[in-house]
Amino acid sequence: MECKRKKEWPESNDSNRPTTFPDEVLERVLSLLKSHKDRSSVSLVCKDWYNAERWSRSHVFIGNCYSVSPEILTRRFPNIRSVTLKGKPRFSDFNLVPPNWGADIHSWLLVFAKKYPLLQELKLKRMTVTDESFEFLSLSFPNFKVLSLLSCDGFSTDGLAAIATNCKNLTELDIQENGIDDKNGNWLSCFPESFTSLEVLNFANLHSDVNFDALERLVSRCKSFKTLKVNKSITLEQLQRLLVHAPQLVELGTGIFSQELTAQQYSELETAFNNCKNIHTLSGLWTATAQFLPVLYRACANLTFLNLSYSTLDGDDLAKLLVHCPNLRRLWVLDTVEDKGLEAVGSYCPLLEELRVFPADPYDQDVVHGVTEAGFIAVSGGCPRLHYVLYFCHQMTNAAVATVVQNCPDFTHFRLCIMNPHQPDYLTDEPMDEAFGAVVKTCTKLQRLAVSGLLTDLTFEYIGKYAKNLETLSVAFAGNSDWGMQCVLEGCPKLRKLEIRDSPFGNAALLSGLEKYESMRSLWMSDCNVTMNGARLLAKEMPRLNVEVIKEEGINNSKADKIYVYRSVAGPRRDAPPFVFTL
Amino acid sequence: MSSPENQPQDAAVELNFNDTELTLGLPGAAKTGSKREFSHTLEASSTSAKSPAQKAQVVGWPPVRASRKSVMKKCKYVKVAVDGAPYLRKVDLEMYQSYDQLLSSLETMFTCLTIWNDLNQKNCERGKNNNGGEYVPTYEDKDGDWMMVGDVPWNMFVESCKRIRLMMSSEEATTGFGARRGSSE
Numbered sequence: 001m002e003c004k005r006k007k008e009w010p011e012s013n014d015s016n017r018p019t020t021f022p023d024e025v026l027e028r029v030l031s032l033l034k035s036h037k038d039r040s041s042v043s044l045v046c047k048d049w050y051n052a053e054r055w056s057r058s059h060v061f062i063g064n065c066y067s068v069s070p071e072i073l074t075r076r077f078p079n080i081r082s083v084t085l086k087g088k089p090r091f092s093d094f095n096l097v098p099p100n101w102g103a104d105i106h107s108w109l110l111v112f113a114k115k116y117p118l119l120q121e122l123k124l125k126r127m128t129v130t131d132e133s134f135e136f137l138s139l140s141f142p143n144f145k146v147l148s149l150l151s152c153d154g155f156s157t158d159g160l161a162a163i164a165t166n167c168k169n170l171t172e173l174d175i176q177e178n179g180i181d182d183k184n185g186n187w188l189s190c191f192p193e194s195f196t197s198l199e200v201l202n203f204a205n206l207h208s209d210v211n212f213d214a215l216e217r218l219v220s221r222c223k224s225f226k227t228l229k230v231n232k233s234i235t236l237e238q239l240q241r242l243l244v245h246a247p248q249l250v251e252l253g254t255g256i257f258s259q260e261l262t263a264q265q266y267s268e269l270e271t272a273f274n275n276c277k278n279i280h281t282l283s284g285l286w287t288a289t290a291q292f293l294p295v296l297y298r299a300c301a302n303l304t305f306l307n308l309s310y311s312t313l314d315g316d317d318l319a320k321l322l323v324h325c326p327n328l329r330r331l332w333v334l335d336t337v338e339d340k341g342l343e344a345v346g347s348y349c350p351l352l353e354e355l356r357v358f359p360a361d362p363y364d365q366d367v368v369h370g371v372t373e374a375g376f377i378a379v380s381g382g383c384p385r386l387h388y389v390l391y392f393c394h395q396m397t398n399a400a401v402a403t404v405v406q407n408c409p410d411f412t413h414f415r416l417c418i419m420n421p422h423q424p425d426y427l428t429d430e431p432m433d434e435a436f437g438a439v440v441k442t443c444t445k446l447q448r449l450a451v452s453g454l455l456t457d458l459t460f461e462y463i464g465k466y467a468k469n470l471e472t473l474s475v476a477f478a479g480n481s482d483w484g485m486q487c488v489l490e491g492c493p494k495l496r497k498l499e500i501r502d503s504p505f506g507n508a509a510l511l512s513g514l515e516k517y518e519s520m521r522s523l524w525m526s527d528c529n530v531t532m533n534g535a536r537l538l539a540k541e542m543p544r545l546n547v548e549v550i551k552e553e554g555i556n557n558s559k560a561d562k563i564y565v566y567r568s569v570a571g572p573r574r575d576a577p578p579f580v581f582t583l
Numbered sequence: 584m585s586s587p588e589n590q591p592q593d594a595a596v597e598l599n600f601n602d603t604e605l606t607l608g609l610p611g612a613a614k615t616g617s618k619r620e621f622s623h624t625l626e627a628s629s630t631s632a633k634s635p636a637q638k639a640q641v642v643g644w645p646p647v648r649a650s651r652k653s654v655m656k657k658c659k660y661v662k663v664a665v666d667g668a669p670y671l672r673k674v675d676l677e678m679y680q681s682y683d684q685l686l687s688s689l690e691t692m693f694t695c696l697t698i699w700n701d702l703n704q705k706n707c708e709r710g711k712n713n714n715g716g717e718y719v720p721t722y723e724d725k726d727g728d729w730m731m732v733g734d735v736p737w738n739m740f741v742e743s744c745k746r747i748r749l750m751m752s753s754e755e756a757t758t759g760f761g762a763r764r765g766s767s768e
Contacts, residue, residue: 094643151648177650182680205650207678309651362645362652363742392645419645476644502641 023052031056058082063521065103065127066546069570070111082121082146083112089524089564090474091499092126093151096526096562098550100577104128104154106136107575113140121146121172128152134159138166145197146172153179157187157208164190171224172200185210185233191218198222202229204253204284209233220245229253232286236261236269243272252276254284257292257311270295283307290317297324305330308337309358315340322348330354335370335392342375346382354388355379359419362392373400380407387445388413395426396453401435411443415450421477421502424454433458440466450474460484464491475500485509489516499524507534510563514538517545522566530560532583538565539583546572547583649680652738661744665693665718666751676741682733686720689749693718718749 021029030053033039043053059082062068074080087103089096105127112119119141129152137144144167157180163173164187185208191198198218203210210233219225225246230239234255243249261269276299288311300306303325308318309332318333318341328349333341335357345352357371373396380386386408396418405411416435424431432453440446440462447469451459455478463470464487471494479485485505488495489512497520506529517523532549539547550562572582659676672692679685720732724743732740732747 091643091646093648094646095649096643177648179649182684207680358651359645359647362647392647417645421641421644474646476646501643 023048023055026052027056031058034059036061055079059121060084062086064566064568065108066570066573067521067566067568070108072569074111074115078115080116081119082123083108083116083119084123084125085127086125087127087152089499089522090126090497091501091524091526096501098552098577098579099153100128101550101580102128102573102575102577104130104133104575106130106133109133109136109140117141118143120144121148123148124152125150126152128154129159130154131156131159131162135162135166138162143169145169146174146200148172148174148176149178150176151178156181157183157185157206160187161190164188165192168192168195169197170195171197172227173198174200174202174227175206176202177205180206182207184208188218189214193217193221196221196223199224200227200251201225202227202253204229204231206231207233212238216241216245225249227251227281229283230255232256235259236292237265240265240269240272243276247272247275248278249276250278251281252279252283253307254282255286257285257288259292266295270298273299277302279303281305281307283310285311287311288313288317290320293317293321296321300324301327303328307332309334309356312336312360313341314338315342315344319344319348325349326351328352330388332356332358334358334360336360337371338369339372339375339378342371343378346378346380349383351385352379352383353385355383355386356388356390357392358390359392362419370394373397376400377403377407380404384408385410387411390415390417392417392419394419395423396432396435397425397427398430398432398434398438399425399427401432402438405438405442409442410445411439412445413448414439414443414446415448415474416452417450418453421452422454423452430454431456431458433462437462437466440470444469446470448472451478452476453478456480457484457487460487464488467492469494471495472497473499475503477502479503479505482506482509482512486512489513495519496521498522500526500528502527504529506530507537510534510538511541514541517542517565518567520567522564524562524564525560526562530563531558532560533558535560535563536583544568548573548576549581549583550579551581552579659741659744661722661746663689663692663747663749665749668693674747676744681737682740686732689720689747693749718751720747720749722747 026048030039030042030049033042039053039057043050054076055078057077058079060073060077060080061084062073063086065085065087085105085108088101091097092101103126105124113136117140120143122137122144123146129149134155147163147167147170155178160173160175163170185206188203188210191214199222210231212234215230215234216238219228219242226249228242228246228249229251230242230253232255234242236255236257236259239254273295279299280302282296282300282303282305285308288308300321301324304327306325306328312334313321313336315337318337322328322344326348329351331345331349331352331354333356342357345355357375359370371391371393373393376391376393376396377400380403384407387410389411390413393416396416401416418432425435433456435453436449436451436455436459439449446467449463449467449470449472451474457480460479461484463473470492473488473492473495475498482505485500485503486509488498489509495516505525510525510530511534513523535547535549539545544567546566546568548564549560550564551560573580576582660673661676663672663674674685674688674692676685679688721729722732722740722744723746724730725745729748735743
């Protein structure tokens with residue numbers, strides 16, 4: 001096992017020295033601390049506590065993979081079993097970061113193989129992972145148990161095959177929404193017949209057909225299955241068979257939710273669902289229709305999270321379903337449910353805490369449906385515990401938002417996306433400043449905010465003045481001048497992540513945050529008014545920041561099209577591609 | 584105290600739309616806003632000049648993840664014709680994420696057809712017809728023009744494609760496209 005260094009027990013009492021514990025006691029106590037923030041605080045108390053903390057830490061969270069190097073990490077924390085790593089800036093999800101930007105996991109894996117041979121868990125978000133890396137991972141860590149990938153790219157289903165083939169102790173394989181080259185479903189057949197440890201399997205966002213027999217055998221022999229999220233290729237009939245093998249499931253993602261079924265088959269399906277008494281998360285439900293939703297009704301009694309964001313349900317069908325979901329805490333829907341569906345949410349889900357409404361046709365500019373401010377108000381009226389909202393809509397008013405936050409003053413996450421850039425309050429034609437003003441004034445616990453619509457600098461004055469707990473701010477097509485961004489940088493003491501696109505903030509704004517950026521994780525600005533000179537000046541003044549400009553090759557003007565600024569103890573990137581200029 | 588009131592609309596037009604306009608360049612060129620798969624697909628020649636997007640579509644807006652876009656859209660079935668084949672097929676473009684996937688699937692579909700057509704033919708190579716020539720994938724867009732597959736970003740192609748035709752290479756030579764099909768092979 002790890003070697004412990006001996007610490008000498010102090011002979012005399014130094015003055016001002018806090019009571020000392022033996023290392024073993026201190027480490028034992030600290031090993032019970034799970035929160036990273038607590039652990040960070042603990043490590044700052046004194047050198048002894050710093051050391052005890054680093055020896056006792058088993059899980060590390062790295063919010064920006066370039067803020068630290070694997071060498072520095074492994075030097076500080078010798079006993080890590082679980083790593084969470086995030087890579088690219090969030091706007092890469094929306095194609096704003098060119099391909100091959102970086103965040104490749106491989107250099108980390110090489111170091112981990114040497115320093116953390118007992119590594120069990122790897123959770124990656126927005127990292128690039130190749131099939132070779134998967135193969136290497138699967139062969140280097142005999143105790144490997146948990147693999148979770150969200151918004152990653154660079155790999156194909158061949159990589160998954162390596163994991164399935166080689167990771168004998170795997171308990172969790174969670175593949176969410178990645179840019180994966182989905183060649184085929186053969187990977188699922190690679191789990192050996194002797195393999196029985198799987199508890200979590202999520203392949204909902206893969207498209208290829210898998211071998212159903214292999215899946216059925218896998219589910220039936222892995223007795224501890226608690227989360228199963230299949231893809232669209234799995235039919236209702238097949239789902240019924242899976243449920244019979246695993247009635248203990250806690251999280252279920254169905255496949256396609258409509259099929260020609262006989263009365264007998266329908267009844268069997270209903271029975272299978274009725275036998276699942278522990279389901280609290282339900283998702284999938286592709287092409288779910290009113291005809292089949294009733295099979296779920298009994299199983300929904302304990303449901304706390306319902307993800308209908310892949311179902312084009314209308315308001316009536318949603319209402320009929322929600323009647324059976326009184327314990328719902330989190331709901332994700334498409335805007336096909338319209339305001340009528342949201343009224344049902346307000347009526348039937350009094351315990352709701354989180355609502356996400358996604359646009360069914362985000363690029364269709366002729367759309368005349370979707371949700372409006374009326375639906376938003378209806379939900380807030382019936383769900384006073386609502387604290388997380390993501391709302392895509394085509395129209396909104398200042399008054400409506402003010403009403404919403406009056407009904408629900410406890411928002412911690414408020415993400416409103418009015419889909420037409422620069423759209424004003426559609427009734428008064430005014431900017432949406434007062435809407436977000438109301439949000440920040442009323443919701444004192446606000447941690448995350450995304451703004452949209454026609455916004456002047458006033459919005460940012462409000463944010464700087466009132467949003468004292470704000471940690472993450474997303475801005476697009478907003479503001480008038482540098483002043484707006486300055487207000488935020490000067491006024492929000494807890495700001496960690498600031499991402500801005502297509503807004504008229506320039507060098508003065510950028511440079512006003514000189515002191516600020518070291519206390520933040522990162523700043524992203526794209527298609528704003530920042531120039532290369534401004535970026536260079538920032539880099540010069542703040543040597544401990546990495547200031548990177550993404551610029552297409554061959555384009556020789558003075559604009560810094562995309563600038564990414566982040567603190568780092570690892571120095572400038574050594575793997576930057578040609579279009580990333582480190583200043 | 585408060586900032587001068589510009590017309591935000593104009594400011595946006597000045598600043599942003601040039602930067603965010605979808606342009607056509609050489610596939611494979613480092614292009615902001617292009618999907619990852621696109622840069623690995625066909626290498627067409629430089630005949631594609633900047634062509635106007637049908638609507639002024641801003642890159643990455645609304646901020647919806649790629650996986651969410653394709654799953655939510657309804658099916659988009661288009662007819663696929665292959666020169667020399669007695670009947671057409673239909674494919675759902677929404678089933679694919681990239682040109683590579685679409686073309687592989689078409690090759691599989693029509694290799695089978697070729698085998699069925701000529702039972703004596705043992706060598707049915709991918710992308711080749713009975714005479715050993717290559718197919719060139721083309722499509723008809725919303726304007727009724729016949730375009731070469733692969734020039735525009737994948738999503739844009741899915742949006743504008745009405746039907747697909749795999750042309751035989753001899754015909755391709757006549758129309759002057761030239762032999763420049765680079766593919767996933």
